[in-house]
Amino acid sequence: MAKLTFASEICxxxxxxxxxxxxxxxxxxxxxxxxxxxxxxxxxxQAACVACAACARMCPDCVITVER
Amino acid sequence: MxxxxxxxxxxxxxxxxxxxxxxxxxIHRLVAESIEELGAADKAIGVAPVGCAxxxxxxxxxxxxxxxxxxxxxxxxxxxxxxRDCVVFTYQGDGDLASIGTAEIVHAAARGENIxxxxxxxxxxxxxxxxxxxxxxxxxxxTTSPYGRDTSHCGYPIGISExxxxxKAPSFIERVSVHDVKNVVNAKRAIKEAFRxxxxxxxxxxxEVLSTCPTNWGMNPLDAxxxxxxxxxxxxxxxxxxxxxxxxxxx
Numbered sequence: 001m002a003k004l005t006f007a008s009e010i011c012x013x014x015x016x017x018x019x020x021x022x023x024x025x026x027x028x029x030x031x032x033x034x035x036x037x038x039x040x041x042x043x044x045x046q047a048a049c050v051a052c053a054a055c056a057r058m059c060p061d062c063v064i065t066v067e068r
Numbered sequence: 069m070x071x072x073x074x075x076x077x078x079x080x081x082x083x084x085x086x087x088x089x090x091x092x093x094x095i096h097r098l099v100a101e102s103i104e105e106l107g108a109a110d111k112a113i114g115v116a117p118v119g120c121a122x123x124x125x126x127x128x129x130x131x132x133x134x135x136x137x138x139x140x141x142x143x144x145x146x147x148x149x150x151x152r153d154c155v156v157f158t159y160q161g162d163g164d165l166a167s168i169g170t171a172e173i174v175h176a177a178a179r180g181e182n183i184x185x186x187x188x189x190x191x192x193x194x195x196x197x198x199x200x201x202x203x204x205x206x207x208x209x210x211t212t213s214p215y216g217r218d219t220s221h222c223g224y225p226i227g228i229s230e231x232x233x234x235x236k237a238p239s240f241i242e243r244v245s246v247h248d249v250k251n252v253v254n255a256k257r258a259i260k261e262a263f264r265x266x267x268x269x270x271x272x273x274x275x276e277v278l279s280t281c282p283t284n285w286g287m288n289p290l291d292a293x294x295x296x297x298x299x300x301x302x303x304x305x306x307x308x309x310x311x312x313x314x315x316x317x318x319x
Contacts (some may be wrong), residue, residue, distance in 0.1 A: 014089030014282075014289040020249055038088065045261060053073040054249045060093025061084055062075035 002051035004043050005065040013038035017055035017064060025049055077105040078112075082126045089289020091279045092120060092188065096127055098252070099159065099186055102260040103130070106267060108155040113147055115140040117169075118160035120194040127156045138169025141165055141176035144183045155266060157184040162203040163193040166226050170202075173232070174275075180237030180271040184262045187228060191300060192280040198284030201225045210284070225303065229276045233309035239265045240273040241310040245301060247278070247293040259310075272311065278304060 018026045025048055028039040039065065041063065042046060043049060051068040078100035086092045102113045112130040116122060118137035123130035132305065140158035144275050148156040165173050176273040192210055193199040200210040203225045207216040225300035229243045233251055240262050244255035255277055262273035278300050287295060 001069075002072075012085045013090035016089055016289055016293070019290050042198065050185075051072045056073040057249050057252050058094065060086065060090055060097075062093070062097060064073070065071070065075070066073040067069040068074050 001068070002046070002049040003067040004046070004049060004055075005067070006041060006043075007061075007063045007065075008032075008042075009034050009036070009039040009040060010061050011040035011063045012036060012061060013040060014060065015041075016058045017041055018062065020054045020058040022052065022054060023048055023050065026055055073294045076101045076104050078109055078129050080127055080129050084127060085123055086120065087283045089280070089282045089292065090120070091190075094246045094252060094276060095186065095188055095255070095277050095279060096124070096159075096289065097260050098246075099157070100128060100258045102256065102263050103155065103157075105202040105260065106155075106263055108263065108267065111154045113151065113154050113156050115144045115147070115156070115158040117158070117160040117164040118195075119164045121159055121161055121188065122161050122195070138164050138167070139172050140164070140169065140174045141181070141183065141185060144185075145176055145179075145181045148181060148183050155184070155263060157186060157263070157266075159186045161194065162187070162189045162190065162191065162228075163196075163201050166202045166228050170226075173228070174235075177232045177238050177272050177274065178235050180239070182266055182269060182271050183273075184266045185274040186259065186262075187274055187276045189228070189276055189300075189304065190280045190281040191225070192281050192284050194281045194284055198281070203228075204246070205299060208299075227304060229274070229304075229309040237311050238272040239312045240308075241276075242274075242308045243276040243278070243304060243306050245296065245306055247276040251306075265313075276304075277287075278306075
């Protein structure tokens with residue numbers, strides 16, 4: 001069971017993590033806007049995440065913490 | 069639950085000011101993680117450049133010194149020579165290291181100063197608004213080359229890794245990229261090795277990291293990564309350019 005935690009307030013919505021996820025589980029949350037004015041990333045299916053941390057390694061802002 | 073990945077304590081909690089998708093953030097993290105993993109957190113001293121990374125002193129959780137434009141290797145030389153036990157690094161962009169700072173980097177490398185240089189090459193002046201840099205590719209459009217870099221009067225880009233690898237003194241020179249996860253992991257290995265050379269007293273080490281500038285290239289962050297892979301890597305081939313340890317072993 002993997003768990004991703006997002007520091008959503010510092011996310012800039014660049015989408016590099018969305019592109020890096022091999023299982024395509026991440027997307028920018030168009031229903032939310034953070035304090036910086038961006039749509040922050042969120043995970044669509046937590047149960048399917050394998051905690052490979054590819055998203056966290058591509059994130060320029062260290063938004064994502066990965067646990068397993 | 070076991071933590072697979074979390075932000076390194078060598079970076080402060082100050083949010084990075086870089087544009088969305090700028091790979092400076094990734095490179096900051098790789099440098100910080102390398103220092104932490106080598107147990108050098110207490111003795112690291114960084115030298116910040118002029119350019120987009122000018123605020124690097126707010127982000128690295130160690131002593132930092134701001135240098136005049138391009139002069140980071142000279143400042144680092146002084147710091148290292150009076151603090152021989154410290155791990156001293158500079159973090160410079162191409163507008164800093166490859167243009168106004170060319171003299172300093174060539175001579176620091178030629179002297180074999182025992183410092184580590186992280187050279188971030190995105191082929192453009194980022195902070196000042198996307199002007200043509202010495203590393204701008206032939207034909208690349210910038211605000212000061214609106215019809216593309218014309219090599220008939222602007223010449224050709226400088227390959228810093230190739231240039232410095234002709235010198236005898238440097239211990240380790242490698243060019244890496246951060247356009248995908250595989251290359252990010254490889255860049256981390258190279259940066260860590262560069263710091264290890266310094267800790268072992270082997271002398272000058274430099275890692276050139278190809279980076280993106282989505283804002284000034286006029287692309288979204290994903291297209292910028294693709295543009296880097298398709299255009300920059302053919303002109304700036306990745307790989308090791310100098311490894312004195314290997315040269316010594318093969319003799």
